[in-house]
Amino acid sequence: MRVVIVGASGNSGTALLRRLRSEPDLDLTGVCRRLPAPAGPYADVTWHSIDIGADDATDRLTEVFTGAGAVVHLAWQIQPSHDQRRLYRTNVLGSRAVFRAAVRAGVPALAHASSVGVYAPGPKRAFVRETWLRTGVPESSYSRHKALVERMLDEVESDHPTMRVVRLRPGLIFQRDAGAEIARYFAGPLLPASLLRFGRIPVVPRHPGLRMQAVHADDVADAYLRVLRADVRGAFNLAAGPVLDADIVGRAFHGVPLRVPGLLLEGAAALTWQLRLQPVDRGWVRLALKAPLMSCDRAAGDLGWRPATDAVSALRQLLAGIADTAGAAGPPLTEDPGRPGRFGGLLRGRLPGTGNPY
Template sequence: MRVVIVGATGNAGTALLRRLRAEPDVEAIGIARRTPEDSGPYADMEWHPVDVGHQDALDRLVQIFQGADAVVNLAWQIQPSHDARRLYQTNVLGSRTVFRAALRAGVATLVHASSVGVYSPGPKWAFVTEGWLRNGVPESSYSRHKALVERMLDEIESDHPTLRVVRLRPGLIFQRDAGTEIGRYFAGPLLPARLLRFGWIPALPAHPGLRMQAVHADDVADAYLRVLRADVHGAFNIAAGPVLDPLTLARTFRGLPVPVPGFALEGAAALSWRLRLQPVDRGWVRLALKAPLMSCDRAAGELGWRPATDALDALRELVTGLAERAGRPESPALNPVASQPGRFGGLLRGRLPGTGDPY
């Protein structure tokens, strides 16, 4: 099976490459804006440097997709959050380019990395299925983009019924190797990450809406492999238990839950983002407060998927990665070098949080 992975050097892509190495009948071809070094999980495979948001991407992707059995689209930008045009170009227009190229190349299976962010606001004490409304959380550009891209897939499925289209909708994806990357994208250079090596967070904001789901990157990779091997269509929620809420996190990290109203959380994010102190705008807080919890019964029943790592262990691994400044030096996306945007070395070079392209 020949599988082309678009956005293969990031968090989920790196885990998927690790998983596919154990499958002797799978040939993986990687696509990234900047290709990695030929070592680790990226070694001994075919690579193509393509920016999916660039105007010449369509023709190049059609050539690369020729003869592929499946295309897995993982390409997505979280930063720079202060460059809305760049995010839209990559996330929405770039996804459309990948889909068009797959159609022109006659690929039989298209798998897309969606997210819990595609869902409209929903319950925090019950679990929604894949049929929940998919209008996103309007205040979040990430959520809006996920919803727009899924509407494209709806049209493609309607117009091309012979194409097998599958969407995975995971919760937060954690692994140790993504520690520095996630710190850069969501916390910024002022995070005292080294203090996390004690596994202690003294205070955590507490709000009834801060109930979220997470999953280990290796379990997400296993879900992608199961999708590639099974004759399934449609969407699959992917998350592990337990639900991460302030009380659970306070017990885990020996911290004090501090009640904070939603408007204060959003206001603090908005102000610190505008002041370029950290890279996350208020839309991310709004998404965390409003995104529903997901039922993963369909993935268990039709794919036989069950997480090998629970959400708390995945989070502990991520926190360790943050404290140890872990990453993959071979990958431009996961490289822990201190001079990148979102790191303190980048700040010293004038790269403020939420600016500069770290991919």
């Protein structure tokens, strides 16, 4: 079976290529804007350079998708946060192009990378199932875009019932090789990343809403493989235990939990973002405080999926990767010190949250 992976050079895409390349009956095709070097997980893959937000994307993607047994749509742009038009172009219009091309090409199976961000605000001491309201957290453009794209996917599913449509909704996705990328996208060039080599976070902010779920990228990749192999449809939540909060993170990284009001967290993010000191706007803090915790019972029951790496270990790997500026040959995971979000980029006038880091 030929599997086309859109966004195959990013965090989840790199992990998925690592997982699928050991499957002898799968022929892999990768789609991304900038092609990776054909080494490591990117070897033995047929590559196509396509900007999914471009006007001709639907036609070009249709050609690539024709004859494929499945399409996995992973492409998503998080930065530059100060250019919402660019993010909408890639995330919403680009996803529409992917969906239209899959329909035109008659692809029998479409798997889409959704997120916990699609859900409306929910509980932090209970777990929601896949039926929870999907209106997102309005203050977060990331969340709004996830909700909008899923509504488009609802129409595809309704209008084309013979197509098997699956959406995976993971929590935060961590792996060591994403260290440089995640630091660029969420922390910026002023983060003293080298201090993380000691495995310590001196102060951990404590707030009742700061309880989040994470999952290792390899476990997400395993879920995609199970989706490709099983005759399943619909949505699946993906997360590993334990839930990450100030007490658990503090114990794991020798930090002191410090109670911080939500308004202070949001205000600090908004001010430093406006001053171009870091790339995360207020919406990301609001999403962290309001996104619900997810039940993964359906993934366990229908896919037989269980994470091999717990959330603390996944976070430990990520922080080690940030400290070591770990990356990969895929352009989104680049270790290049001159990219936006790195100190070298700052010296070249590339301020956090501006410029295209992909």
